[in-house]
Amino acid sequence: MKTLYDVNMKEYTTYKTGGIVKKMCFPQNPEELLNLIKDLKFKQEKYFIIGNGSNLIVDDKKFNGTIINLKEMNHYELHDNILYCECGVMLPMIANKMINASFKCLEWAISIPGTIGGSIYNNAGAYNGSMQDVIKSVTVLDKSFNLIKLNNKDCGFEYRNSIFKKNKEFIIISCEISLEKYNKDILLELVKDRRKRRLESQPLEYPSAGSVFRNPENIPAGKLIDDLGLKGYKIGGAQISNKHANFIINIENASSNDIKSLIKLIHDKVLEEYKIDLILEQEIINWE
Numbered sequence: 001m002k003t004l005y006d007v008n009m010k011e012y013t014t015y016k017t018g019g020i021v022k023k024m025c026f027p028q029n030p031e032e033l034l035n036l037i038k039d040l041k042f043k044q045e046k047y048f049i050i051g052n053g054s055n056l057i058v059d060d061k062k063f064n065g066t067i068i069n070l071k072e073m074n075h076y077e078l079h080d081n082i083l084y085c086e087c088g089v090m091l092p093m094i095a096n097k098m099i100n101a102s103f104k105c106l107e108w109a110i111s112i113p114g115t116i117g118g119s120i121y122n123n124a125g126a127y128n129g130s131m132q133d134v135i136k137s138v139t140v141l142d143k144s145f146n147l148i149k150l151n152n153k154d155c156g157f158e159y160r161n162s163i164f165k166k167n168k169e170f171i172i173i174s175c176e177i178s179l180e181k182y183n184k185d186i187l188l189e190l191v192k193d194r195r196k197r198r199l200e201s202q203p204l205e206y207p208s209a210g211s212v213f214r215n216p217e218n219i220p221a222g223k224l225i226d227d228l229g230l231k232g233y234k235i236g237g238a239q240i241s242n243k244h245a246n247f248i249i250n251i252e253n254a255s256s257n258d259i260k261s262l263i264k265l266i267h268d269k270v271l272e273e274y275k276i277d278l279i280l281e282q283e284i285i286n287w288e
Contacts (some may be wrong), residue, residue, distance in 0.1 A: 001025055001026055001027050001028060001032050001036070002025070002026040002028075002072065002239075002280075002285055003023060003024070003025050004023070004024045005022065005023055005024075005158060006020055006021075006022065006267070007020065007021050007023070007024040007067065007276060008020055009021060009053075009058045009067075010050075011045075012024070012050065012053045012067075012069065013053035013054075013056050013057075013058050013209075014052070014053055014207060014208065014209050015056070015057060015058075015205075015207050015208060015209050015254070015259060016207040016250050016254075017057070017058065017060070017084055017250065017255055017256040017258075017259065018056075018058030018059065018060065018256060019058070019059055019060045019061045019062050019063060019287075020062045020063070021062070021063040021065065021066075021067050022062075022063065022064050022065060022066065023065070023066045023067070024066070024067040024068075025066060025067070025069065026069050026071070026072045027068065027070070027072065027073060028072045028073060029073060029075075030141070030147070030173050030174075031074070033068070033070070033073065033141070033171070033173075033264060034145055036068065037068070037141075037145075037171075037213065038145065040066055040151040043064055044065055046063075046064075046065035046066070046287070047065055047066040047067070047068055048063075048065070048066075048067055048068070048285060049067075049068045049070060049073060049171060050067060050068070050069055050070070050071075050118075051070050051087065051088065051114060051115030051117050051118035052071065052090065052113060052114050052115050052118060054092045054112075054114045054118065054209060054210070054211065055114065055118060055122055055209050055210065055281070055282050055283055056111045056282065056283055056284075056285055057209070057256050057259055057260060057263075057282055057283070057284045057285065058243055058256055058285045059286050059287045060255050060256045060257055061258060061287060063287040065287070070087050070088045070115065070117055071088040071090075071115060072088055073086040073087050073090045073173075074086055074088040074090070075089075076089050076094060078098075078101070079105075080183065081103070081178065081179045081180060081210065082136065082146075082176050082177070082178060082179070082239035083098065083103075083176070083177040083178075084174065084175075084176055084177075085116045085174060085175055085177065086116070086173065086174045087115060087116055087117030087120075087172045087173055087174060087175075087272070088115050088116070088117065088219070089116045090107045090114075090115055090116075091106075091112050091113075091114050091116055091119045091124070092109060092110055092111060092112060092113060092115075094116070095107065095109040095110045096110060098179060099184060099187045099188060099191065100184065101184075102181055102182060102183070102184040102187075102261065103179040103180065103181060103182065103208040104179065104180050104181075104182035104187055105129075105133070105178065105180055106134065106177070106179070107129075107187050107190060107197060108125065108126045108127040108128070108129030108130075109124070109126065109129070110191050110195070111126070111194070111195065111198055112124050112126060113210075114209060115218055116172075116175060116242045117172040117173075119131050120135065120138055120155070120162065120164065120172055120175060121162060121164045121165060121172060121279045122160055122161075122162070122165070122230065122281075122283075123157050123158065123159070123160055123161055123162045124160075125160070127194065130232065131157070132155070132157030132162075134177045134178055135150070135152050135155060135157075135175055135177060135178075136151070136152065136175075136176040136177060136178045137149050137150060137151050137175065137178075138150045138154075138155055138172060138174075138175045138176075138178045139172075139173045139174045139175065140164075140170040140171060140172055140173060141170070141173055142169060142170060143169040146264055147173065148261070150163075159214065160214050160281055171172055176218055191283060195240070199222040199245055201246050202241075202243060202247060202249050203241040203242075203243045203244060203249050206249035206250060206251060207249065207250040208241070208247050208248060208249045208250065209248075209282050210247070210281075210282075211246050211247065211281050212246050212247065212248050212266070212280065212281060213246060213266070213267075213278040213280060214278070214279045214281045214283060215279055216223070216276050216278065220246070221246045221270075222244055222245040222246035222247075222269050223245075223247075224274060224276065224278075225240065225245035225266055225270065226245040228269055228270065228273060229267060230265075230269065231245050233265070234251070235258050235261045235265070236254055236257075236258030237250060237251060237252035237254030237255070237263050238250060238251070238254060238255075238258035238259045238260055238261075238262050239251045239262075240262060247265070248262050254282075260284065263282075265281065266278070267268065267280075277278060
């Protein structure tokens, strides 16, 4: 399979941060993935699995292990109203294709820059839609190297959460998504309006990983951060966006440590001022 050596993780995360890793492998199908993991476990080599790197804050230090990048497991098929996708299919790409085929149910996902696998893992969502609303089944590889098919209820979906976050021994291989026929022109107009609003309200011109914190009940996290006067606050090359306070952006060669320091600052100040314990929506990966 395709294998790269001494890879800079800045090239594989949307924050454009992270250290050098010894090796990155790109399996193209479940069999290659299975054989790779078996080999790594036999050699007792440490490994991490990523998709598009769009929700990750990756360690700045060097990693003497293997990154398994699933983006080349990207086969998909549409049968009637059931969409089959492997884990590496990009969510906005497939959402666009389904809209143009006159199917609704993924129009909320048009601007989420993640893979299908990562989006299921995080139960990604926007505009009152999420993966839990559309997933029919998810096929996973378990710790005994068995392929298991889980139905929607088995996935333990919650707000920006799933059983896959709690049980890291499951590796998402593929899924089935239920769609509905709909008027393509209406969907395209809806998407056009949402794109415009997103460009106006989010700092898309800078590297970031989207919303930093989950929204607490009844109030957006961004408002809490904005009300504390933290917009524009910088640590190193990382900044709390002036456009949207729940975004941290890489404005000048930021490190992951810069971003993590800003996250801690925001969390602690919101807890002190409002007694609200903000929950991180992004995932921090430390090699050790």
